[in-house]
Amino acid sequence: MRIGIIGCGQLARMMALAGLPLGIKFSFVADSGVDTDLSCVEGLGIIAPWQPGQSIEALYQALGKPDVITVEKEQVDLHLVQQLETYCTVRPSAASITQCKSRIKEKQLLAKLDIPCAPFTYQVDLAQSAATLGLPMVIKSLDEGYDGKNQWVVHDNDSLNTLAASENFGDHLIEQWIPFDKEVSLIGTRGHDGDIHFYPLTENVHRKGILIRSTAPAKHISPKMEAAAQDYMRRLLEAEDYVGVLAMELFVVGDQLLVNELAPRVHNSGHWTQMGATTCQFENHIRAVAGLPLGATTLTSKTGMLNLLGVAVPPMKALSSSSSLHWYNKESKPNRKLGHINFTAADYVSLDQQMDLAETHLY
């Protein structure tokens, strides 16, 4: 079996590394304008260069006629994905990717399925949005939204007036700013037969909009909250007839959960599953898209993940008996995700201590 992956970054790399043991072969679509650093996936399969306008037939051939195609990101050329669907199965489907690529389509889907999220406006000007939502509020572009990119918080009327004078922002999604207690995420996976498995909720800490740390399971989450999050994701997975891993970011406000964002793919906040779950998110995504039975998502230990942002060389000295390193082979740039370390411990105190120590040492 051969699986094609659209994208050549670390998520493609880790999907391939999780699928190779099963005897599956991989191919990667390198969009010439976007995928400039191919070092993550070099040596792991066929790399097929492509750019918009080029033949899809030729690309499909160059990929070695994969049995199924998947994506490592939602910011893909949707026309490419739709055209590839005429050659082989694409999982998740082009329709599911489309829903998550656009912030407004995503919000509309959440609203349609009665899934709680921050109140929002769309195609409404700034002043009216402020009147509806109150301040602060968050202005978000409709796509290219990940790692906190392309979004601005408006805190007061002065800023609002300045912004309103410069641009209408009616083509943006405008959300009420949520004073959340913390951010958590749910990683779930659905097989082609409808079987669904969830990992425990994960607690995430961001730094300048970029994920820096995850802890699983998230602390102080009641069974009721866990069940609510799973219920929301189940509605999404079933409504979309979704196949593969889906990631859902949520705000915790008291004992309530509000869905913030979806990602139709494996997710940075699920990297801990490589060390702390029976089957990691990467293998489960591969199993799902390959039409294989899903693996158990059972937690094997309290686990944490620390991203290596802009760290120049693999921090081999940070390794210990209770940690493991994943290095992506990318060229180092400030704030770039170059690798991560997973940590395991019997309790949160020991886990936090290890992660604090490593973070202090690295940053």
Place this chain on the structure above:
Amino acid sequence: MRIGIIGCGQLARMMALAGLPLGIKFSFVADSGVDTDLSCVEGLGIIAPWQPGQSIEALYQALGKPDVITVEKEQVDLHLVQQLETYCTVRPSAASITQCKSRIKEKQLLAKLDIPCAPFTYQVDLAQSAATLGLPMVIKSLDEGYDGKNQWVVHDNDSLNTLAASENFGDHLIEQWIPFDKEVSLIGTRGHDGDIHFYPLTENVHRKGILIRSTAPAKHISPKMEAAAQDYMRRLLEAEDYVGVLAMELFVVGDQLLVNELAPRVHNSGHWTQMGATTCQFENHIRAVAGLPLGATTLTSKTGMLNLLGVAVPPMKALSSSSSLHWYNKESKPNRKLGHINFTAADYVSLDQQMDLAETHLY
């Protein structure tokens, strides 16, 4: 960092797959006379063909000047290993590999370290050996001994006389036949700094001399027996200043343990660690030879391994939520090790049921 591996089989494959996530690069020595099927390691690094008599300098260059070299088997050209040691570190050392390559050197080492093993003779003729050891007894060649190859059991005087008339067998190792209750193995790993970690004892079942099933932890093993096995291996690791994974096969006779064989490498009876331990044997071998801290060998769940011998295609249908597949991409031949399935369960009953079902389905 680059690691060179002598050998191109499934053990080389799984070491590379465990080391790639750390950002380590791999090269493989393909001995032209032995490593005819390279499909296990294709795509995972540089494959450098070599045959005895060829330049070691050229081989070292072709391997991309690795920082360290290791082996996937003890049946290697010792001259090659010794010569490579003049170019870079070899772990375990040529001296350690030499000890385990020859059955008699291995027995002499065990005897020297007071480690219990089956009584044996060497350079003694068959009749005298039978007088010393009693019948049945086992005749073993001095090397090329793995998967039950090159050994014969002599059950009675008639067979003894027939064999004695045909050949002297004085250059063979002759052992007392041990009526063991079961076979277990211990996988241990030692870092360059002397740190030692052991996995729990594993229970093994062979079919026609080839391992078919492993279960970890082994059943009905007292803490005293576990401690004895660890003590034996610790003596070996320290006596040899050994770096890397060492495997030790033992016979269980009542509450006694007798060491049967050693392997200076990752071992088939440790494949279960991919699913049932915090760090698998492959990653720990790579960490050890790379000079990194070892990973925890803690058991995460009761785990079993079923070898896929001569199975023509990857048995994707045998996969379940509590099992994972490892397929080696080798050409199928009868009884050839083509892959394995790992199983996990909360208790032995459920584990055995799953493995029985898969075994019945496959064979």
